[in-house]
Amino acid sequence: MKRTSVNPWEWNIKFGFHQAELVEGHRSMLVCAGQTSLDENGEVAHPGDMAAQIGLALDNVETVLHAAGMRLSDVVRLNMYTTDMEQFLQHVSVMGKRLEAAGVAPPGSLLQVSGLAFPGLVVELEATAVA
Incomplete structure (x- = not known):
């Protein structure tokens, strides 16, 4: 599989993502449901x-990827949903470091939403991977 980043501008690179x-x-594509902070029992x-x-x-995204024989390095799109943009931006380095x-900086969208599936959830990640 060959990945070529497309960045007609460079401002986005300091934020850790490519425009495209x-x-x-590639041989396979995996489209993941949004992954949240639910434990193995759905709590x-x-x-x-x-x-x-x-x-x-992100651990849950990686668990789904591994179940499909893929790795985090196979993610080509990552959408992020949060109920609190300010808090998300303060802690996004948790994800950025990983x-x-x-070795990836996948394009995606970052959206603030009024709520997620269960009370107490503040972030959801939606990944697409190819291998």
């Missing part, structure tokens, strides 16, 4: 704790 990625020569973990929820939501370590 051209993906060629909300870390209610209201943005940093911990970002970490667990994406950087995986």
